[in-house]
Amino acid sequence: MEAADSKRLPAPEPSKHPVDVGLRTEAAIVSELVRRSYQVLIPFGTNQRYDIVLDIGGGFVRAQCKTARLRNGVIRFSTRSARSNTRGNFFRSYRGEVEIFLVFRPDTGQIYALPIDEVPASEGWLRVDETRNGQQEGVRWARDYELPG
Numbered sequence: 001m002e003a004a005d006s007k008r009l010p011a012p013e014p015s016k017h018p019v020d021v022g023l024r025t026e027a028a029i030v031s032e033l034v035r036r037s038y039q040v041l042i043p044f045g046t047n048q049r050y051d052i053v054l055d056i057g058g059g060f061v062r063a064q065c066k067t068a069r070l071r072n073g074v075i076r077f078s079t080r081s082a083r084s085n086t087r088g089n090f091f092r093s094y095r096g097e098v099e100i101f102l103v104f105r106p107d108t109g110q111i112y113a114l115p116i117d118e119v120p121a122s123e124g125w126l127r128v129d130e131t132r133n134g135q136q137e138g139v140r141w142a143r144d145y146e147l148p149g
Contacts, residue, residue, distance in 0.1 A: 025067040025104045026051050032111055033102075036149035049081075049097035062098045066124075068105040068112070073129030075112070075142055077103050079119050093121045102147070111147040 014024070030052060033040050039055035050062035066077040079101065083090045094101075094116060101119060103112040103126075112126060118140070126142035 021067055022065070025106070026065045028104050028106075028109070029065045029102050029111055032109075032147070036147070038149065049094060052102075054100075061100055063100045063102045064094050064098045066101055066103045068103045068126075070105065070107060070128065073127065075103070075105060075126040075128060077101070077124050078122070079116075079124045080122055091122070095121065103145075110142075112142060112145040113147050114145050 014020070030040055030042070033052075033054070041053040041055060041060075043050065043053065049064070051065040052063050054061040054063060066079075068075045068077045070076075080091045080093050083092075098116055100116060101112075101114045101124065103114065103124070104110075105112070114124060114126075125140065126145060127139050128142045131139060
């Protein structure tokens, strides 16, 4: 940086690598949880199936942080992990290993909290826009899962 620019820190181009996207999502979720006075525990190491633990009323809730994408009026996010190796892709559910998904929508900064038992095992979705056919029954509305607090 030149002397004239020494007071300004240039904004880097965000990486689109899945690990970097996940780290930004986790940081945004933790920051908002702390801002809202939640007690957040960060596990040591990288091999846990959960990203954070919430201490709520003396009980622990394991949470997996996910990045959401809006497509056709629906927020979509993965509810399983993916690994690749020379033998192919492997997918694994979080059932029995987390209690809740915390889903971050980068374009709005909104966070949604969904119990694992309320989402399918491969992809979760939350509807933002009305359905084209006016269907109401069985629709999982995003507004019903906004992070409380």
